[in-house]
Amino acid sequence: AQSVSQHNHHVILSEAASLELGCNYSYGGTVNLFWYVQYPGQHLQLLLKYFSGDPLVKGIKGFEAEFIKSKFSFNLRKPSVQWSDTAEYFCAVMRGATNKLIFGTGTLLAVQP
Amino acid sequence: DTEVTQTPKHLVMGMTNKKSLKCEQHMGHRAMYWYKQKAKKPPELMFVYSYEKLSINESVPSRFSPECPNSSLLNLHLHALQPEDSALYLCASAPGYAPNTEAFFGQGTRLTVV
16 A cells, blocks of 8 residues: 555654654655654644755754655654654655645654753 | 634534534645544545545545635535544645645644534
């Protein structure tokens, strides 16, 4: 089945630690890739997006992600996390020209001060 | 204006009630979405409208009935819901001329079915 997978369901880090969250998708063809963040009690916010071009994309709040087409992956990274990064992170994929946006299972990140 | 506005923010309804959720955007977007999100789960796609026509229905039960009266408005009519339908309902919009579009999300309507 076509899907979006996030293998890390729950990650606990100390402040200043580096973060990498995995995202894999199983769609062939053209895709648009996104990472969204949902802070406790708040709505979904876009962290970053990839449409084409440079596979390393930078987003808000020091986040970046790398698209590796051969691995169908779009992993999220941040060199040094802060307590305020505590949130749920969702990878999402929009397939080609369909407007169909599908979310991964989510990763709950807890950053300890 | 980059907002997607959803009303109401909270809704409590009985299983025999009929209610509607509303979503509005003024970004000129031509794709609009309804998602359902249960606690600690990802948003699940329910419906997509493209250019005011229903383009995707993810096998949603008929007790949920979407409507797109014009390009700025999206409604979700609710009737005879079950307690397990309690969730956060999210609306989103996107320019619609895929590829290379991103979706903007509203704050959601927290629905409780009693």
